[in-house]
Amino acid sequence: MSNLKYDVIVVGAGPAGLAAATVLAKAGVKVIVIERGRFAGSKNVMGGVFYSDCMKGIIDDFPGKAPVERHIIDQRIWLLDNNSFVGFNHKNELFNKKPYNCHTVFRAKFDNWFAKQAADAGALIITRTLAKEAIIENNRIVGITTGRPDGDIKADCVIIADGVNSLLAKSLGFRKEIKRESVALAVKEVIGLDEKIINDRFNVKSGEGVTIEVTGSFFNGEAMAFIYTNKKSISLGVGMVVEDLVKNKINPNDLLESFKAHPSVAPLINGGETKEYLAHLIPEGGYKEMPKLIGNGVMVVGDAAMMVDAIHREGSNLAVTSGKLAAETYIEAAKAGDFSKKSLSLYEEKLKESFVMKDLKKYKGVPALLQHNKRLLQQYPKILNNAAFEILNVNGVSKHDKEKLLWKNMKQQIGVSNLIRDLFKLWRNVG
Amino acid sequence: MRLEDKLYLDGYKIDEIGGSHLVIKDMSVCLDCELQQCLYVCPCGVYDFDAKRGEIEVNYDACLECGTCRIACQYNNIEWRYPRGGFGVSYKFG
Numbered sequence: 001m002s003n004l005k006y007d008v009i010v011v012g013a014g015p016a017g018l019a020a021a022t023v024l025a026k027a028g029v030k031v032i033v034i035e036r037g038r039f040a041g042s043k044n045v046m047g048g049v050f051y052s053d054c055m056k057g058i059i060d061d062f063p064g065k066a067p068v069e070r071h072i073i074d075q076r077i078w079l080l081d082n083n084s085f086v087g088f089n090h091k092n093e094l095f096n097k098k099p100y101n102c103h104t105v106f107r108a109k110f111d112n113w114f115a116k117q118a119a120d121a122g123a124l125i126i127t128r129t130l131a132k133e134a135i136i137e138n139n140r141i142v143g144i145t146t147g148r149p150d151g152d153i154k155a156d157c158v159i160i161a162d163g164v165n166s167l168l169a170k171s172l173g174f175r176k177e178i179k180r181e182s183v184a185l186a187v188k189e190v191i192g193l194d195e196k197i198i199n200d201r202f203n204v205k206s207g208e209g210v211t212i213e214v215t216g217s218f219f220n221g222e223a224m225a226f227i228y229t230n231k232k233s234i235s236l237g238v239g240m241v242v243e244d245l246v247k248n249k250i251n252p253n254d255l256l257e258s259f260k261a262h263p264s265v266a267p268l269i270n271g272g273e274t275k276e277y278l279a280h281l282i283p284e285g286g287y288k289e290m291p292k293l294i295g296n297g298v299m300v301v302g303d304a305a306m307m308v309d310a311i312h313r314e315g316s317n318l319a320v321t322s323g324k325l326a327a328e329t330y331i332e333a334a335k336a337g338d339f340s341k342k343s344l345s346l347y348e349e350k351l352k353e354s355f356v357m358k359d360l361k362k363y364k365g366v367p368a369l370l371q372h373n374k375r376l377l378q379q380y381p382k383i384l385n386n387a388a389f390e391i392l393n394v395n396g397v398s399k400h401d402k403e404k405l406l407w408k409n410m411k412q413q414i415g416v417s418n419l420i421r422d423l424f425k426l427w428r429n430v431g
Numbered sequence: 432m433r434l435e436d437k438l439y440l441d442g443y444k445i446d447e448i449g450g451s452h453l454v455i456k457d458m459s460v461c462l463d464c465e466l467q468q469c470l471y472v473c474p475c476g477v478y479d480f481d482a483k484r485g486e487i488e489v490n491y492d493a494c495l496e497c498g499t500c501r502i503a504c505q506y507n508n509i510e511w512r513y514p515r516g517g518f519g520v521s522y523k524f525g
Contacts, residue, residue, distance in 0.1 A: 038444065038521045042521040042522055042525070043496065045525050046525075107522075107525035108523055109524070110525075111525070127517070129516040129517075130516040147516050148516070164498065165498040167512075185474065185497060185499045189437070233524075242499055242503055245472045245499070246466065249468075251472070251474075252472070252499075274432060275440060275523070276523055276524045278441075278522060279474035279495040279497040280497055281502075
């Protein structure tokens with residue numbers, strides 16, 4: 001590798017890096033992707049919903065032969081209390097129409113497939129190779145050192161796509177250490193079950209899938225959990241902001257086990273066999289915690305740039321889009337042969353015009369809102385669960401008296417002024 | 432299900448030569464640490480208090496490379512690197 005010069009080095013074979021590499025290779029750009037795992041995808045984890053739309057202009061007729069699990073037609077939200085949940089559902093036959101909106105995927109399989117598409121387009125994918133440091137000459141990034149002997153690689157431009165921990169972005173001073181409030185640890189299990197059992201339990205046909213997003217008083221308002229259907233398995237996980245894990249002295253695996261044992265969850269996975277246990281950080285700090293995105297000869301994409309829209313569980317689509325926009329920026333910059341920060345600022349402009357920055361900006365207040373207003377997901381779900389039970393449980397008390405009691409409880413637990421304030425905050429930050 | 436049994440399901444390639452990619456910078460800082468959160472926040476139980484030696488033990492071979500310990504440590508006392516290329520966890524599903 002030593003004497004080879006590439007046009008672009010992409011660090012990290014995840015959705016952002018592989019999207020960039022595919023677009024670049026298709027345009028005839030000489031691009032190399034460096035991946036530290038044994039194969040592309042082997043280190044990569046998400047809950048597992050991948051939205052299709054972002055693949056437009058990258059992979060023709062996606063999903064085609066991509067290894068996807070089930071397309072999602074039924075999305076559920078649960079506000080979980082200790083013995084119960086109050087839920088919202090949206091199941092729609094329109095989600096059964098192609099092109100499918102989203103699928104569950106396994107990233108080890110999906111990213112490996114994506115890397116093959118990039119390679120077929122002409123990108124060189126080098127695995128088992130750790131990108132160590134940026135090579136800087138005249139205040140410009142001109143390459144990457146790797147852990148291999150004679151492993152320096154030179155290029156006009158480096159695209160940093162090394163994921164949430166992005167030691168590279170940190171070493172370049174693009175950001176400080178991630179704050180504990182800005183990142184959530186998610187742990188997940190893949191639980192094997194017969195396809196037919198999954199179809200029956202979730203009320204779908206083969207190929208059709210369900211997602212359940214869970215939060216609420218069961219977790220003291222401080223965790224988000226999910227249950228996703230795959231072809232022959234369930235992906236089940238729970239995530240909590242690191243600050244809350246530390247403060248509450250919580251062990252993530254204990255948290256996961258308590259979720260699995262909940263009376264509303266246990267029957268869904270009953271008889272299943274755990275196939276894999278995974279842990280990964282989710283960069284949830286949002287717009288306000290994003291690092292610098294560009295420098296001379298460098299662009300940062302995907303999780304490394306904290307591009308996650310946590311309340312809509314979107315991340316990989318933001319990653320793919322940012323990778324594509326970085327590639328397009330390189331192609332433009334190459335016309336003038338100018339890879340300076342000023343020239344690459346086109347990447348920031350493209351991001352601002354896309355849904356990526358628009359969404360991140362729109363929900364910029366959400367991480368702090370949830371971190372500093374715990375009662376939103378603590379007390380309200382409990383009140384809702386109690387209210388549902390009281391209204392539905394017939395015990396000789398009149399509905400009028402029940403409503404009076406519920407309102408009295410609401411006033412005692414939250415207070416009218418707090419209720420108004422909370423609704424206003426929600427409307428300001430989420431509406 | 433016990434954590435040990437779960438970790439047994441995961442594929443690893445242990446770097447016997449390169450050694451641990453997680454290094455405690457100064458053990459005395461850990462021994463004075465009021466929280467010792469590394470002992471509970473790690474999803475794979477990498478950090479363990481060895482009462483005999485009076486030190487925190489780092490079982491790096493169980494690490495899923497999430498990065499939580501590094502961010503959780505308020506004394507920035509964990510030198511956290513990626514394992515060498517090709518080593519560490521290798522997921523089948525992901």
